[in-house]
Amino acid sequence: MPETITPDKLWQFSLQLYPQVKPLCLQWQDELGANVNLLLLLCYLERQQRSLSAAELQQLAAQLNNFSAQFTKPLRALRKNTAIAAITPAQQQSLKQALLQAELTLEQLEQQLLLQHCPPLSKQASPLLELYLAQLKADNNADSAMLAAQIIDLRQTYQRLNQHGG
Template identity: 45%
Template sequence: MQQMTAQQMTIQQLNADAFWQVSLAFYPQVQPLCLQLQDNWQANVNLLLLLSYTEQLGWQLDAASLTQGLQQLAPLSQHITQVLRQCRRELPKLPLDSNQQTELKQGLLQTELVAERLEQQLLCHYLRFTPASNPDNLSLYCQQLAATNEALQRALFDLRQAAARFAAAS
């Protein structure tokens, strides 16, 4: 059995505030792709951003911490973030004039952003990584989603490519 080096044993954890800033810069470049993954496979966009970013850092996600992180994230995501998103999407069906629609949409968007940031803080707190030469965090998450098909694999490949371009430009 191969003995682990000190570097391999080093546990990495993201700084939530720094990651929020990275997300604000990276998300506009991958928004349609992330929304496709969210809508078609119920993927969490914050987790997609975090996992693609950490792959670029050369960090491999610990499977046990992914399970724990998803458990901790679920109540906030399901009962707050997703509900806010659904409310925002239902706005066009309401009998409101355009000014009322805009005002309500902006308020929901601001609150949804607060929830998204809190989700990132939870993920940064619970997820643990170790240095790796070929990290594959997105595939590990794909297993948690219990979804593996060609379209999903293409979408994850595209997300990885976008993250590599973003990292190279940063």
């Protein structure tokens, strides 16, 4: 039976998986407008053999995008622009670290919001990553074959976590 999904379990899973898939997640974030926290949740759900319908996934993504657009994205942009601040390099580094810490807090909050707004899950495996990326791809001109290969790589990475007790 699949385990209960708690914010802490999702966060711990994310901390394990993200460093290994960071370039791919950031590529999808930049090129497709993907939300990394939603990607991580979908990986977790697939690993648990739980699923959402396409409509539920779209609604969940929309709710998260509102919060992210209001808080997470502006803070991320601010952090990325610390180099242009008229302050010393040490001050820039200190500012960047403080903003990064605040951004991590917002990322964790995004995951909590995802779980709060997540509809009841069905107990069947379904290709959630394909569903989400197809929704994003509709707005972008992404290469389907390349996305399919990247999804396979991502799945293999989180399956290796399973094998190593993650």
